[in-house]
Amino acid sequence: MVSTGAVIGVVGVALGMVLMPGPNMVHLVSRSVAQGRRAGLIALAGVAAGFAVYLLAAVAGLAAVFAVVPALYTAVKFAGAAYLLWLAWQAVRSGAAVVPGGFAARAEGAGRVEGARRLFSGGLVTNLLNPKIAVLYVSVLPQFVDPERGGAAAQSLVLGLVQIAVAVSVNALIVVSAGSVAGFLGRRPGWARVWRYLTGTMLAAVAVRVAADRSGGVAVAG
Template identity: 60%
Template sequence: MVEQSAVIGVVLVALGMVLSPGPNMMYLVSRSTSQGRRAGIISLAGVAAGFLVYLVAANLGLAVVFSAFPGLLTVIRVAGAMYLLWLAWKTLKPGGVSVFAAREVPPDSPRRLFLMGLMTNLLNPKIALLYVSVIPQFIDLERGDVLLQGIVLGCVQVAVALLVNLSIVVAAGGIAGFLAARPSWLRLQRLTMGSLLAALAIGLAFS
């Protein structure tokens, strides 16, 4: 079964990634601040469906590949670490724009909100690389069923992402107003998340 350390590692990676600005966060915040919490929650349901698509597709394929080529995990570990370092740089570099900045967007129907949430997640390179290069690093071939481990760890990531995104959707309006008046808090958030991602990358590279 999955080690506790692997679960903790996925939780930390998932937190670092979901709290760093990206397509999912920008879409959810823009809908929540312009069209209300209900629109944000419907959009989040679409994002959740996208996570499930990646979870099933990635694990069904990876289970076969890793069983045939165990050494591939080493290559993926290095690739995942490099990606986390790149994401840390994108978070820390100067000139970034707050995802909570006010945006004017036209209202959409519930169906379109769901589909846009789904497509935003499916086309999000962060999520694709997460399932292909990062989560597989926490799979231990000596602990049994690779497919089961991948699904469990994927579900952990989905749970963390949805809980955090739901909190952001619910509080988007208040957060936007708070950060608009306190730009130093935005810099602190970026510094904290970027540093966390960099530390995780270094830890994974040398594990």
Template identity: 60%
Template sequence: MVEPNAVLGVVSVALGMVLSPGPNMMYLVSRSISQGRRAGIISLSGVVAGFLVYLTATNLGLAALFAAVPQVLTAIRLAGAGYLMWFAWKTIRPGGASVFTVRDVPHDPPPRLFAMGLMTNLLNPKIAILYVSVIPQFVDIRAGNVLAQGVVLGLFQIAVAATVNFSIVLAAGSVAGFLAHRPAWLRAQRIAMGSMLGALAVMLAFSRSASF
């Protein structure tokens, strides 16, 4: 039903997107470092729930809504670009803090961690574009049952994202500890991530297509 090449394509795109800096990575890393791995895993469950919301909504016609009212997707894209640019400036500005900097922040209860993970993903423009415009390109109408193909391909994307993000949650504390004793490395990491976030924000703001 689903061609192996389609699965490979979706997995490749999903891997590239989850490894690029964005709101999900920023939130999961910061929460895992400040509150521990358990909090990071609960937050990740909210992020995964956000993927499932997009998967369901897309297959129920969200793409048709965006096609009929393109201003909605444009608004999501511009809001996401502004969000990423704010993160970039916060990271790269003089005195800015790295995402791997250990912070003393109030510990949020599990329901709030889940809700924040969910909202971070739902407001992530990269994910909206992925489900609305990228994954559908791998659906083959001639293979039949378009709905089932969309669901299967979406589940592969979720599996890749969940696996990589779980690894990030587990490693965040170790990376933070390594960088804490190496200020030059920490500064280089902060500048590199801030620059990537800024570049991604500019690309998102001026992109008229969904090809990432």
């Protein structure tokens, strides 16, 4: 099976990616602050499902399509950027202020609170529309596969699961920490408004970075 060195290498790559602010991190933090830790963890489950989809596709050899069909990669990249811009617009226009208990409410009445299904699908779509995750499995993980240690598919699966474990663990810590901000903002409506616009700005900035990237590498974080 995989070597200890390969596992350590993948852990290092996974940590480097998850600690770099990207679409997943911004989305999870925004959901956690807006609706509390539970909402952030449900969104994280969607992100984890997205990782699993890409991993299975890579093991099956399907994700290599991004390497041989650049137009498809470009299409997914711009779709991801558009989705992030939509999330940014939703964050700004919602007028939602965070209140204690992990719920969002408008100053003039009840606001939009995403249900579990929508939270999960939001995390899933955010991750699936980040094509750099597919590139990670296609171009980075294979570097840690040793043909002398058995089947490449089995090794890729194990290494991919290591990457997912690291990404989910770190993001869970981020979600739990971000969720505690909800109470602070709930007692300070002015700060909640600032947070809303900051979230929209961050999402828009990541969208621009995703759309403008031409490296085809793994610069955009998970």
